[in-house]
Amino acid sequence: MKLEKMITGSRVWRSIVRHGVEPTNRNRVLTVVQNVFLHLHSAKVRRRNLEFSSTYYLGAVSLILFAILVGTGIVLMIYYHPSVPQAYNDMKELKFVVGSGMFLRNMHRWAAHGMVIVVFLHLLRVFYHRAYKPPREFNWVVGIVLLLMTLLLSYTGYLLPWDQLAFWAVSVGTNMVKAVPVLGDRIRYLLLGGNVVGESALLRFYVLHCVILPLALTIGVGVHLWRVRKDGSVAGSSGRKRG
Amino acid sequence: MRNDGGGLDRIWFWFAAMSFVFLVVLAISPIKDYFREYRKYQIDYRDQLLERAGTSRELRDANREGVRIRQIWNPDYPNRVDRCTSCHLGVENPGMADASPPLRTHPMTPHTPEQFASFGCVTCHRGQGRATTMMDAHGLASDWATPMLPLRYTEASCGTCHMDEEVPEANLLSRGRTLMAELGCYACHEVDGHEAWESDAPDLDGLSRKTSPEWLRTWIADPQSVRPTTKMPYIQLGQSEIDSLVAFLWTRPAGEDDFLQDEENPAGDPDRGETLFRESRCISCHTVDGRGNGSAAELSGIASKVNRRWLIEYLENPHALQPETKMPRYYFTRQDLLDLSQYLMDELWDPEAPPPVEQAFRPPQKMVEGGMRTFRKYGCSGCHQISGLTDRSRIGPELTGIGRKPVDQLDFGRRDDLPRTLHDWIGAKVSSPRSFRDGLKMPQFILEGEDLTAVITALLSNTGEVIPEEYRVERVIANYDPPGRFGELVDRYRCLSCHEVEGVGGDISTAPLTVEGSRVQESWLKNYLLRPSTIRPILTDRMIPLRMPEEDAAFLANFMQNVYVDDDIPARLFSEEPDPANVRRGSHLFYERYGCQACHMIDGRGGYFGPLLDEAGVRLKPGWVYWWVLGSQRWRDDVRCPDYGVPDRDALDLAAFISSLGRTP
Structure with a gap:
């Protein structure tokens, strides 16, 4: 009983299971209204959280970059085959044949680099503004998860051109995974779909890069933004009292 | 900090400006696309x-x-x-x-x-x-x-699909591939498809019976200075390595020092020997001072290299001393051997060769062992066989795929002067292999000009690529082993050193024997084997008189008559003697219509480029003449007899005329 209380009483528990199972109408409404998946619009938005200067900074820039990445990425998928050696040939096709192909590729590439940088700056800003403190500690954790996903997207995308740089970067990266105690080799096997960086690794990275991670990131961004509206953004915590 | 009106205006201004800049940026790419x-x-x-x-x-x-x-x-x-x-x-x-x-x-x-x-x-x-x-x-x-590829090496690409040594119309590539086999690249380097390469360098057992340590020393130090046409490269050995190598070779098997004291072979008659030398047409294969066919060793200086006793043994039966030699076994009498060897020893010595030292050469065991190590280190056994060293391991790196090696994987070593290209690297590796760094073992070949380009081309052709089956022109490895007694005789007389049968054999003779039975008459062939007569006066490398017994000649002629036959060539063209009118018309066609006398000689009149036709009626079968006249290039691509597009009737009459020549009615 004591242990149960310790768990249910902890902050982590309370930030995830916020309402309990109390069968009152109020509780039911709260449960719905305070859940991003059940109620996309925040039930209450503070006026200042909607102000231009409070909203459109690093977080928004990374969101725009993400939108650019999704847009260019979908177009790039039209030209790309995740197979050996066609993947590299497709890079050449983009360069030499596809109209504005290099522009597309470069947009995608630079937006990806930009997103990593901007997301990092976003994190720094939140950190130095102590915006990870309550009531935004849950959003801080969501943000960290989003940063990880951004990095993973960047890394999985790196393999797709299937050039020497890609091959060796992923060889090195997945060898680093091997250093994980006990499970290292298995995780590496799971990632690569084999023991070497080959066609199945390419396919796995492709699916991760184009389907699983972007979907997860989209959902994560939804939660993140919803919490921003609900809890207030970084700017809202710059040491000033709430108005 | 709330936004006032001015702040918002500023933001809208930048928003508009950025939108415009963005539009311009977006326009760049389509414009670049348009002006490709x-x-x-x-x-x-x-x-x-x-x-x-x-x-x-x-x-x-x-x-x-x-x-x-x-x-x-x-x-x-x-x-x-x-x-x-x-x-x-x-x-x-x-x-x-x-x-x-x-x-x-x-x-x-x-x-x-x-x-x-x-x-x-x-x-x-x-x-x-x-x-x-x-x-x-x-x-x-x-x-x-x-x-x-630079255009001068483009033929290398023919070789990615055409795997044969001789690629038609790619002369440079063919030459390069032939050179690679001749120079013995495959002795040290493994190359896909050439695992079965065999060196024709002599076995090195029994050198102490054959030559002198002094000669051996000079030879190993720089073979090309002794005989410029040799295929053996300059190994660039130090003096101590040379000495130990000589010691090692001298003891395989241990020297017989009394070999020089030759008491059983009395002096012969050099004048008769010279006549024999000419009659036997040794220069059909050998050269003397560069004159001759050149497919066998240069003979000037032979007296400084070998001793007379070895020479006599060799001339008596070359196959006993060198089983793989191309030299046929003549039927020389004992006196012939004495005279011939006397002539060779008296005449063909090299004034620059060191004089042989009379006393016996007994190298210390340590030196012999050092020599064996040197022999191994430089991969001598890649070409030369010697008892006690059976492993013919290749000491060089494998060359399969060398023709497509990326430049950044090449070791340029000290050669900063070279352009960073694959063909320049290969060229330098082949022409001055030791210049890249110290301690390399590849010997110095003499490769210049066209030959160097040819070898580079051949190496570039080895890309190791997997070409689809339907594009590949596979290498045809001809294989022909004549059977039975015929085979024994062909081996003894080494017919295939000069003649070609079914793609196997030498190219010294202009006459492949594959359809010899359809071509010549048996009685003539038998006589020709016994006493070869001149067919093509223009050639120096003519058929050699082997002094074979009549029985052998009859058997060879009979076998070829019955086996080396092509059914496309009519065996019996005329059922009876052709009408003299046809012969006359044939003669007219020969002299007037087609001008055959420009190359062919009859009764001492005519050109000497083609074969003499004096005895053509005795030598050739009419069916062959007919078939030949209708398209001689069907026989061999390089036949120089022009194809006049002779009509069938003319061909019959020409055959009638030619088969009447030299026959007494």
């Missing part, structure tokens, strides 16, 4: 086509030429796409022969422009087929490992 590099060539091409158009249809076709990417796509040939024709537009258009590149017609090659569509451009020229800009397509961009 090939655009100006394609417009130029269309203008030239319009200029050259002779018919309204050509005009219409020319007008239809727009700016677009042109490509040769071949899904069967590892999904190859070549877009070279986006700029090289006139490649398949014979009307553009006088245009300037890149619009010019492709020069004539053994493959027609129509065939280009089946294998593209990159297969032969290398570079990057998918690219549509010059720098990238020519493979000059840093991300492309196989830049275009």
Whole structure:
């Protein structure tokens, strides 16, 4: 009983299971209204959280970059085959044949680099503004998860051109995974779909890069933004009292 | 900090400005697309086509030429796409022969422009087929490992599909591949498809019976200075290595020092020996002071190399001392051997050779062991067999795939002077192998000019690529082993050293024996084997008189008469003696219509380029003459007898005339 209380009483528990199972109408409404998946619009938005200067900074820039990445990425998928050696040939096709192909590729590439940088700056800003403190500690954790996903997207995308740089970067990266105690080799096997960086690794990275991670990131961004509206953004915590 | 009105205006201004900048940026890419590099060539091409158009249809076709990417796509040939024709537009258009590149017609090659569509451009020229800009397509961009081959090496690409040693119409490649086999590259380097290569360098057992340590020393130090035509390279050994190597060779098997004291062979008659030397036509294979056929060893200086006792033994039966030699076994009498050897020893000595030391050479055991190590270290056993060293391991790196090795994987060592290209690297490796760093073992071959280019070409042709089956022209390894007694005789007389049968054998004789039975008459052949007569006066390398017994000659002639036959060649052309009128008409055709006497001699009149026809009626079968006249190049591509397109009736009459020559009615 004591242990149960310790768990249910902890902050982590309370930030995830916020309402309990109390069968009152109020509780039911709260449960719905305070859940991003059940109620996309925040039930209450503070006026200042909607102000231009409070909203459109690093977080928004990374969101725009993400939108650019999704847009260019979908177009790039039209030209790309995740197979050996066609993947590299497709890079050449983009360069030499596809109209504005290099522009597309470069947009995608630079937006990806930009997103990593901007997301990092976003994190720094939140950190130095102590915006990870309550009531935004849950959003801080969501943000960290989003940063990880951004990095993973960047890394999985790196393999797709299937050039020497890609091959060796992923060889090195997945060898680093091997250093994980006990499970290292298995995780590496799971990632690569084999023991070497080959066609199945390419396919796995492709699916991760184009389907699983972007979907997860989209959902994560939804939660993140919803919490921003609900809890207030970084700017809202710059040491000033709430108005 | 709330936004006041002014702040918002500022933001809207920047928003507008950025939108405009963004629009401009977006416009750059389509504009670059529109003005691609090939655009100006394609417009130029269309203008030239319009200029050259002779018919309204050509005009219409020319007008239809727009700016677009042109490509040769071949899904069967590892999904190859070549877009070279986006700029090289006139490649398949014979009307553009006088245009300037890149619009010019492709020069004539053994493959027609129509065939280009089946294998593209990159297969032969290398570079990057998918690219549509010059720098990238020519493979000059840093991300492309196989830049275009310089034109002088293009034949290397013939060799990616044509695996044979002799590739028709690729003379440089064929020469390079032949040189590689002759020089013994495969002795040290493993190359796919050449595992069965056999050296024709002599076995080194029993050198102490044959030569002197002094001669051996001079030879090993620099073989080419002793005999410039030798295939043995300059190994660049130090003096102590040479001494120990001589010691090692001298003791395989241990020396017989009394061999020089030759008491059983009395002096012979050198004058008779000289006559024998001429009669036996030794220079059909050997050279003396560079004169002769050159397929066997130079004989000047032989007296300084070998001793007389060995020479007599060798002339008596070469196969006992060198089982793999190409030299036939003559039927020399004992007196013949004494006289011939006397002549060779008296006449053919080298004044520059060191005089043999009379006392016996007994090297210390340590030196012998050192010599064995040297022998191993330099891979001598790759070419020479010697008892006690059976492993013929190759000491050099494998060369399969060398022709496509990326430049960044090559070790240039000290050679900062070399351009960073594969062909320059190969060229330097082949022509001065030791210049890259210290401690390399590859010997110095004499390869210059055309020969060097040929070897580079042959090496570049070894790409190790997997070519689809239907494109490969496999290497045909001819295999012919004559059976039974015939085989024994062919071996004894080493017929295949000069003659070719079914693709096997030497190329010294102009007459492959494959259809000899359809060609000549048995009685003549038997006599010819016994006493060869001159057929082609222009040649120095004529048939040698082997002094064979009549029984052997009769058997060989009979066997060939019955076995070396081609059914396409009529065996009996005339059922009875041809009508003298036909003979007369044939004679007229011979002299007047076709002018055969320009090359052929009859009764001392006519040219001497072709075979004498004095005895043609006794020598040749009429069916052969008929078949020959109807298209001599069917026999061999390089036959120089012109193909006049002789009608059948003329061919019959010519055969009637020629088969009447030399026959007493």
